Amino acid sequence: MQGSSHNVVEKDDRDLRTLILDRASRLLVEDGYSGISMRKIAQAIGYSATTIYHQFGSKDGLFHALVEEGMDRLARYLDQAKGDGLAALCRAYVNFGLENREYYEIMFLVTPDSVDRYPIHKYRRARRNLDLFAEAVADVLGAPSTDLQYVRSEATTVWAALHGIVALIVAGRIDRGIGEEQFVVGSIRRIVGAYSSGALA
Amino acid sequence: MQGSSHNVVEKDDRDLRTLILDRASRLLVEDGYSGISMRKIAQAIGYSATTIYHQFGSKDGLFHALVEEGMDRLARYLDQAKGDGLAALCRAYVNFGLENREYYEIMFLVTPDSVDRYPIHKYRRARRNLDLFAEAVADVLGAPSTDLQYVRSEATTVWAALHGIVALIVAGRIDRGIGEEQFVVGSIRRIVGAYSSGALA
DNA sequence: CATCCGTACTTAACACTGTTAAGTTCATGT
DNA sequence: ACATGAACTTAACAGTGTTAAGTACGGATG
Structure with missing residues (x-):
């Protein structure tokens, strides 16, 4: 049709x-x-x-194109922090979200009812961004780069935590008594801490 | 008017x-x-x-009422896990999100353009839910219940991490190669780990 | 009894949305 | 000169949240 x-x-x-x-x-x-x-x-x-x-x-088509552009922007943020360790990468991610709220919204917050049939090849960019986290996590963990599935899963955990931070801030759901900057710094410290201090073998 | x-x-x-x-x-x-x-x-x-x-x-009015109901449901999940430690509380939160996706959507995922002027008193329920996390976090940290602001901030960090987990799963953005259950369990272990092993004094 | 009044509800419209069928315009190739 | 096809528009469809205006009814008051 x-x-x-x-x-x-x-x-x-x-x-x-x-x-x-x-x-x-x-x-x-x-x-x-x-x-x-x-x-x-x-x-x-x-x-x-x-x-x-x-x-x-369709509007979704235009939408996808904008998402793609957003992914590129995110990649630029992450690339700049590449090699500077997990904390820097996390900070770069949050910075992208807070400095490009509208892009973050369409990339990760809005679900246009057709998220299921997103053309998969358009997510290469998204996966590449995730892979940057996988690298950093592998570094911190003393990577056995054999178990790629495991590292990817852990990278997704880090991503989820960061996404939660940005999502709550962008949606204005953080208590106003909590300083945004302090919250971001403290949260990232926790995330990195969960992976650095010999935690969980 | x-x-x-x-x-x-x-x-x-x-x-x-x-x-x-x-x-x-x-x-x-x-x-x-x-x-x-x-x-x-x-x-x-x-x-x-x-x-x-x-x-x-308005639709927002109806919306708010539904959100309120969702908050009650969430409270029931959390109350059931109350006292069983931070991990159990985290698991209860994620379970609520995954078992009540549509409610989770309107509670934390959809932003109806008027999220700013949400009647504050309706968030007592939301804050009470957050306080449950604050308690559990204070417990794990060996709470100096004096610094309530600090504990609340840390509880928000935990909440953000959990929200990220649920949000990504509900939005279908987790790589299919990653088992959902394993991902949830692993993530919660990391979260709890970030607060248990004498991390960050 | 008749009149008023307010509650509970409906109809019909406004201005908007994404989307598409059916054009129109116009340059190009034959 | 004619046909083709690409580029673009108009007008409509079905749907949305929202609201002004109106109807029907029940109870209190004159």
């Missing part, structure tokens, strides 16, 4: 595509995810909403 | 109110948050949508 979209990406389409993405990104940052709509984006670029559909197929 | 709602809660209104809440809860569990709408709920109980507005003021 929906096989009508030819997925045409010719030379000139690139321009329109990036124009849409740029404006959408702008509006996303300004108004948050729930503040943007296909019509608003369309109006902002001077095209009709249907044009966006011709380019991205 | 919106001061027109008399907030009338007489005898008979209780029935209709709980009728709405029951059906809404049912639909929430069956269809998830995005699957319910005022009109659908109204149709399910044989009233017009406007009637729900007369009872709850």
Whole structure:
């Protein structure tokens, strides 16, 4: 049924595509995810909403593209902290989340009902980001890089903890009596501590 | 402007109110948050949508009531594990999240754009739940119950880690190669470990 | 009895959303 | 000159939260 979209990406389409993405990104940052709509984006670029559909197929399509861009941004944060140890990597992750709240929202907070059929290949970026944590965790644990599954699981645990931190802060659910910076620093210290001091063999 | 709602809660209104809440809860569990709408709920109980507005003021009003109910459910889970140590409390939290995904979604995952002006008094329940963690953390740390602010902050760190676990699992973002149960158990062990083995004085 | 009044509820609309069928416009190739 | 197809638009559908206006009824008051 929906096989009508030819997925045409010719030379000139690139321009329109990036124009849409740029404006959408702008509006996303300004108004948050729930503040943007296909019509608003369309109006902002001077095209009709249907044009966006011709380019991205659906709002999810545009959504995915923005998520991808967010993953790249995150990767830049993490790459910069690469090699500086687990604590630095954790801090970089949290910094990304707090400094790019709207991107964090669409990347990890919003579930557009179609998260199940996310095109898997688009998650290579996400997995690569996780692998950065796996490396750092393996380092701290005195990695037997044989058991990759185990290291990945532990890296996911670290990621979950960090995600919890960012998610609660971004959602404004942390008690105001608790200083944000102190909370972040203290939490990361706990996370790293759980892996450093010979804990759990 | 919106001061027109008399907030009338007489005898008979209780029935209709709980009728709405029951059906809404049912639909929430069956269809998830995005699957319910005022009109659908109204149709399910044989009233017009406007009637729900007369009872709850807005979708957010109904939403808040459901969140409150969810907080009670969570409290029941946590109370059952009370006194059995931090690990048991953590496990109870995660179990609640995984066994009541739709409630967890509206409680901590969905941000209805008005999370800022949540009526604070409704968060007594939420804070009480957090206090249960504070107690358990204080126990494990060899509590100087003087520094309540510090204990609360550490309890929030634990909560954040647990929230991350549930959030990622519920959102289906954990790599399928990682066993859910093993992941949960391993993560909780790390969390408890971060506080038990004389870590961080 | 008749009138008023407020409660409980409904209908109908507004402005918005994502989405799509059915065009239209227009340059290009034959 | 004609056909093709790509690029783009208009107009609509079905749905959303929300609200103004109105109806029906029951009880109190003149």
